[in-house]
Amino acid sequence: MSDRQQVLDRIRQALGSRPDGEANPVHPVSRTYAHQHGDRTPAETTALLVQTLEEYKATVHRTIPARAAELVARLVAERESAYVIVPPGLPDDLLKLVGCSIERESADLTARRLDTFGSVITGCALAIAETGTIVLDAEPDQGSRKLTLVPDHHICIVYEQQIVGSVPQAVARLSPTRPMTWISGPSASSDIELNRVEGVHGPRHLDVLVVATT
Amino acid sequence: MSGTYLGMPAFPEAARQALGDDTLRANLRHATHTIRDKRARAVAELDDWAELREAGKQIKDHTLQHLDIYLLQLEEAVTAAGGTVHWAADAAQANRIVTDLVKATGETEVVKVKSMATQEIELNEHLAAEGITAYETDLAELIVQLGDDRPSHILVPAIHRNRSEIRDIFRDRMGIWGRPAPEGLTDEPAELAEAARLHLREKFLRAKVGISGANFMVAETGTLVVVESEGNGRMCLTLPDTLISVVGIEKVVPTWRDLEVFLQTLPRSSTAERMNPYTSMWTGTADGDGPQNFHLVLLDNGRTDTLADEVGRQALRCIRCSACLNVCPVYERAGGHAYGSVYPGPIGAILTPQLRGTTSEVDASLPYASSLCGACYEVCPVAIDIPEVLVHLRERVVDQGGHQLERAAMSAAAWAFDHPAVLAAGQRMASRTRRLHPSRLPGPGRAWSDSRDLPPVPDMPFRDWWQRQQGEKGDAQ
Numbered sequence: 001m002s003d004r005q006q007v008l009d010r011i012r013q014a015l016g017s018r019p020d021g022e023a024n025p026v027h028p029v030s031r032t033y034a035h036q037h038g039d040r041t042p043a044e045t046t047a048l049l050v051q052t053l054e055e056y057k058a059t060v061h062r063t064i065p066a067r068a069a070e071l072v073a074r075l076v077a078e079r080e081s082a083y084v085i086v087p088p089g090l091p092d093d094l095l096k097l098v099g100c101s102i103e104r105e106s107a108d109l110t111a112r113r114l115d116t117f118g119s120v121i122t123g124c125a126l127a128i129a130e131t132g133t134i135v136l137d138a139e140p141d142q143g144s145r146k147l148t149l150v151p152d153h154h155i156c157i158v159y160e161q162q163i164v165g166s167v168p169q170a171v172a173r174l175s176p177t178r179p180m181t182w183i184s185g186p187s188a189s190s191d192i193e194l195n196r197v198e199g200v201h202g203p204r205h206l207d208v209l210v211v212a213t214t
Numbered sequence: 215m216s217g218t219y220l221g222m223p224a225f226p227e228a229a230r231q232a233l234g235d236d237t238l239r240a241n242l243r244h245a246t247h248t249i250r251d252k253r254a255r256a257v258a259e260l261d262d263w264a265e266l267r268e269a270g271k272q273i274k275d276h277t278l279q280h281l282d283i284y285l286l287q288l289e290e291a292v293t294a295a296g297g298t299v300h301w302a303a304d305a306a307q308a309n310r311i312v313t314d315l316v317k318a319t320g321e322t323e324v325v326k327v328k329s330m331a332t333q334e335i336e337l338n339e340h341l342a343a344e345g346i347t348a349y350e351t352d353l354a355e356l357i358v359q360l361g362d363d364r365p366s367h368i369l370v371p372a373i374h375r376n377r378s379e380i381r382d383i384f385r386d387r388m389g390i391w392g393r394p395a396p397e398g399l400t401d402e403p404a405e406l407a408e409a410a411r412l413h414l415r416e417k418f419l420r421a422k423v424g425i426s427g428a429n430f431m432v433a434e435t436g437t438l439v440v441v442e443s444e445g446n447g448r449m450c451l452t453l454p455d456t457l458i459s460v461v462g463i464e465k466v467v468p469t470w471r472d473l474e475v476f477l478q479t480l481p482r483s484s485t486a487e488r489m490n491p492y493t494s495m496w497t498g499t500a501d502g503d504g505p506q507n508f509h510l511v512l513l514d515n516g517r518t519d520t521l522a523d524e525v526g527r528q529a530l531r532c533i534r535c536s537a538c539l540n541v542c543p544v545y546e547r548a549g550g551h552a553y554g555s556v557y558p559g560p561i562g563a564i565l566t567p568q569l570r571g572t573t574s575e576v577d578a579s580l581p582y583a584s585s586l587c588g589a590c591y592e593v594c595p596v597a598i599d600i601p602e603v604l605v606h607l608r609e610r611v612v613d614q615g616g617h618q619l620e621r622a623a624m625s626a627a628a629w630a631f632d633h634p635a636v637l638a639a640g641q642r643m644a645s646r647t648r649r650l651h652p653s654r655l656p657g658p659g660r661a662w663s664d665s666r667d668l669p670p671v672p673d674m675p676f677r678d679w680w681q682r683q684q685g686e687k688g689d690a691q
Contacts, residue, residue: 004301007463007514011282014522018280025280027468029272033265033475052488107502111453112419131489144503145452145494149445167489171474176435177295179500182477182493187445189407190485191354191370192377194245197403200353200411201418202445202492 036166037130045129049163050210052132056185057198058206068211072121072155073097075207079153081118085109087147089140090121094157105143111150119153120203125180127158127208128170132185134158134208135170137178145181154203156183160213224579228552229544238549241376246540252486253537253593259488260478269475271597274531277467278521284433284466285512291436295498297508302460305335305515312337312425312458313344315509319456321346321422327440327447328352329427330534331460331513333365333556334569337425348425349391349417351446353410360387366550366558369484369536374549377401384409392417414446424450424505428461429533430476431510434469437497438510441480441490451494457505462513464530476533479595483535516569525606529564531596536561538590538600544583553580560590564603572611581607641675648673 001009040048050060063071076084076098084102086095095102103117123141124134134156136142148154164170174180187202198204223231232238257263277284289299302308316324324341326332326348338348338359350359357372358365361383365371372380381401388395388409393416395409426447430439438459440447451457467473481490499508521527539545539559550558554576555566563580572578581604590600615621630637648671654663672679 002301003303003307003514006303007301007512007518008282008285010303010514010518011285011463011521014518014527015279015281025276025283027273027276029269029276029472030265031269033262033269034260037260037262056487056491115415115419128489133489138500138503145448146504149448149452167478168474171471171477176432176437176470176495177497179497179503180493180495181448182489182495184487184489184491186491187443188491189353189444190249191352191357191372191444192380192403192406193241194249194370194373194485195403196485196487197407199404200407200444200446201351201414201449 033168034166035168040129040165042160042163045163045165046160046210048165049127049129049132049158052129053185053208054132056132057188058132058185058208060208060210062210062212064212065214068157068209069094069097071209072157073099075155076100076119076121079119079205081153083117084119084121085114085117085147085151086121087123087141087143089142090123091141095121105147109147111146114146114150117151119155120148120151121155121157122148123157124162126162126164126170126173128165128167129163130166133167133170134183135174136181136183137174138180139178145179148181148183149202152203153205153207154183155207155209157209157211159211163210223554224575225548225552225554225583226579228554228576229548229583232549232552233547235549237376237379238374239547241374242546242549244376245370245373246546249486249540253483253540256482256486256488260482263479266475266479267595267597270479270533270595271531273467273472273475274464274596275528278464278527278530281463281466281521284468285463287433288431288436288466289512291432291434292498292508292510293436295436297436297498297510300509300511301514302511303514305513308335308460308511308513308515309337309340311511312460313341313346315456315458316341316346316423317344319423323347323349323417323421324423324425325349325351325417325421325450325454326355327424327426327442327450328355328371329425329460330368330556331427331462332425335460335513335515337460349414351414351418351450352442353407353444353446356410356414357383360384360391364551365556367536367539368534368557368559368561369539374551377403377406380406384413388413414449418446418449418453421450421454423456423458424454426450426457426459428459428465429480430473431461431466432468432470432473433466435497437470437495439473440494441477442493443485443491445492448492448494451496452504454505456507456509458509458511460511460513462515463517464532480533480535483533483537483593483595516571519571520565520568523568523606526564526568526603528598529561529568529603531598532561532565533596534561535595537593537595538598541589541593542584543587543589544585548583553583555580560584560600560604561598564598564600564607567607567611572607572614578611578614581605581611638675638677642678644671645674
């Protein structure tokens with residue numbers, strides 16, 4: 001007997017007989033938990049995101065669309081990155097003032113080559129205020145999952161209308177079939193005496209631009 | 215990792231040895247108390263914690279009740295998304311499948327994300343025997359692997375090590391496995407993390423095969439979820455060409471929406487964070503993003519035996535947060551190694567004897583490795599009633615024979631209760647010899663009376679007292 005059949009048989013034996021009509025089980029879960037925690041205006045939601053991001057050691061910059069390019073250029077310069085990598089669909093407008101070499105992600109970009117870039121600049125799918133989380137879902141303005149992993153400095157652009165309040169609101173908006181990375185602060189570890197230390201394998205510097213809706 | 219638990223002493227003996235280690239006790243006390251208070255604060259932030267906990271319990275219970283259906287749905291979804299699904303009835307089969315998959319790539323080294331399932335089946339040892347080197351990349355797993363040690367905690371396998379011990383391990387052992395630790399390494403946690411970053415980066419960049427577990431698998435979409443902190447998980451899940459995920463069959467949840475519960479309860483329960491730094495989600499393979507070959511190995515290895523026990527099956531709800539370890543007074547003092555399994559602490563005490571059976575001495579002793587204080591049940595984010603299962607498993611151990619002495623004592627008592635005259639004579643004898651009773655039991659009972667007072671024997675058995683009372687009443691009338 002195959003292992004597959006053996007495991008399935010054991011499960012059915014363990015559960016005993018099931019009433020008919022349960023081949024397509026309804027999924028009766030009492031979802032009495034909150035859809036979001038507390039009532040907030042959009043401005044309060046943005047303020048909460050800034051707070052939660054900062055509490056987990058991301059650096060947050062609030063700006064307006066007309067000033068975003070200037071800010072991006074300054075952050076790259078401050079990090080002294082000589083090479084910057086960006087996803088194929090990130091708008092040129094945001095990059096026009098960057099003073100160093102910029103490359104767009106191509107299909108043949110290897111991890112080893114990616115390791116030579118100082119900064120990566122991306123957009124995001126959405127951000128979650130209550131938890132300080134940015135979600136990337138590999139759309140053209142975000143690139144593949146490895147793009148935001150190997151360089152040591154990640155600049156992420158969040159437009160105010162992309163901010164949701166809570167985890168349930170985020171889950172409802174996202175499409176699970178896309179490869180996804182949920183990011184909450186720079187890489188960290190709790191493995192030494194159960195104390196959080198920032199800076200292990202992922203980017204050690206996370207700059208988040210929160211761009212106001214005009 | 216020297217992962218063999220063969221010949222482990224029973225819990226009481228292993229715990230006694232651990233209690234003699236002052237450094238270990240200090241390390242554990244410091245770490246568990248730090249996280250305990252932080253977890254309480256993270257949980258208190260959500261005023262619907264009780265509802266989230268109840269929903270998590272219900273989702274898991276419903277899934278377990280229909281496990282075959284959801285696994286088949288998952289298999290179909292993963293396959294449709296470009297992945298390959300394998301089934302393993304036991305550890306040997308899972309190891310065989312993984313070894314064959316790695317050999318088919320022609321590679322002799324793999325990078326690993328921390329995974330309880332692969333520890334449970336001792337995958338690293340099997341791969342080593344086949345000439346394949348598995349590099350652990352989680353910081354705590356790295357400490358354990360470099361130190362040729364055993365994991366002692368679900369979340370932080372090196373919790374028994376303090377920062378200066380970690381510094382010594384890095385300094386002495388990193389060079390043997392690859393890039394040596396930087397000169398003059400101190401025991402500052404940030405410096406230790408930096409040393410791990412440098413040591414592992416080269417391995418990540420050249421890796422062709424990654425091996426992981428998963429925290430959740432979504433049946434309706436075929437999506438796998440790995441929750442982590444450091445980014446080593448992302449490295450292993452996205453850079454290699456081939457990804458092999460070994461996942462226990464109980465990790466499936468029915469719908470995408472179900473994750474909204476666990477992505478709130480898991481980070482707060484485990485590391486006391488609102489959200490862990492990185493969560494990766496992938497569905498089969500994606501063009502131009504991540505591994506182009508994806509294999510999912512569904513592992514039984516005793517889980518269906520656990521499912522067959524109506525009381526014990528709630529252990530399969532576990533999402534491996536380790537909150538129960540951090541609050542347990544027994545774990546805090548005895549440490550993780552005493553449990554003789556990759557699953558230590560309260561959850562280990564109910565999971566291990568169900569996965570492995572209660573035939574070995576250490577496994578039969580695990581249901582007794584608890585004072586039944588109930589703190590573990592209080593903090594469990596999926597409401598596993600660990601004390602209930604512990605008591606249930608004690609019954610099982612007793613039914614299969616129990617302790618020899620206890621058996622002898624019980625049959626003697628049964629005989630005495632069957633013979634009233636013998637019982638009465640015994641009781642009178644006990645009362646008359648009161649002054650000669652020792653304050654501690656002799657022989658094997660000694661350990662029990664080390665920390666307990668013996669119940670005093672009354673100066674007259676109850677039956678005699680009753681008879682006398684009745685007699686006096688009769689006289690008065």
